[in-house]
Amino acid sequence: MKMARVMFAAVVTLALLVAAQASDPELTSDFFVAPGVDKATLTGDYFTSQVFRDGVNVVAPAKIGVKRITSDSFTVLTGLGVSSAMIKYLPGGINPHHTHPRGTEVLLVLEGELSVGLVDTTNKLFTKTLYQGDVFVFPKGLVHYQINMSSRPACVYVAFSSSNPGTVSIPVTLFGSGIPDNVHTAAFKVNNQVVDKLQAPFNK
Template sequence: MEAVKTLLLFVVVLAVALSVSIADPDLLQDVCVADLTSAVKVNGFPCKSNISEMDFFSDILAKPGATNNSMGSLVTGANVQKVPGLNTLGVSLSRIDYAPGGLNPPHTHPRATEVVFVLKGQLDVGFITTANVLISKSIKKGEVFVFPRGLVHFQKNNGKVGAAVIAAFNSQLPGTQSIAATLFAASPPVPDHVLTKAFQVGTKEVEKIKSRLAPKTKK
């Protein structure tokens, strides 16, 4: 009987611990508008004293983003860096626009689960579990799809017209790691011998990918 009580107590404690670790910490006051100019380093942003309604407002997602780039997509974030009033609230949004054939390449959000709502068009979406299983589906206007926190995922517009989604996150700043850019465009660079062995390709192929993903410098 005592063993059963101990097990139940462990389960309760574990459940509580997991519930508070799946998203940003709870706020301890009504608002804490981010002071984005502060040199103080904390887990989040310090609070500023003078606030207004504009700290809680943005029209950044109102207009489609330009998709005339190599991937044919653009992510426009409405996170704490754009809406300071989101500080400590544990939520944020993004708008993602896709040209026909556009791709939001495989990436992860280390600090948030993502839910996308399709504004227009149709997308092929998916994520890969840690067991290397692909979970994928085609979604269209009015439908939603969930990408669990930390798992690699993607969206691809295979239609002949543009598409767009609104993405919601349970973090004020979910972070994004694009798999290709993380590995082939890091600074300082990941050594070639690491990439050639990991991907089972030659140095020439690695250098070719690096040159294509390297940040473009303005002339």
């Protein structure tokens, strides 16, 4: 069963690679090689990552752990229009509302169950509880979240249609970036005390 899940994840990644090449700049070579590197010296190691080999650990007090493979850490992905991640959620673990400005996300549940949601540009909320083997798509740039509301851990494999999709955390961006208080009070129609309370967790 484990091998079947791994094979399915590989198929999802390959399908995404074929379908979403337009997300990243087109390469004019078979694959990226950093300046100064002799292509003749490369081996299969250049195309191999072992980041997911030992799974994902969650370090307390966090309830979520993430391992990413993007062009930042795995150079060969540069320009290929694909990257991936593995995420583990303990019970109550949440990946708060965020966006990926440069890539669509395809999520495959490897174990457990996960509640997800996304909001489209008409402000409509789509939610779903996913179980082992289920796949959910978060279109590029749309706000979305995941939360484990079950009593046991959940683990997912994620593929992106960009070699570096980026992540914009909505809470951190709004309340941890230094946006002036008067902008928040006007935008949310609240007083300074409410804004200070929202900013407090991100200003430590």
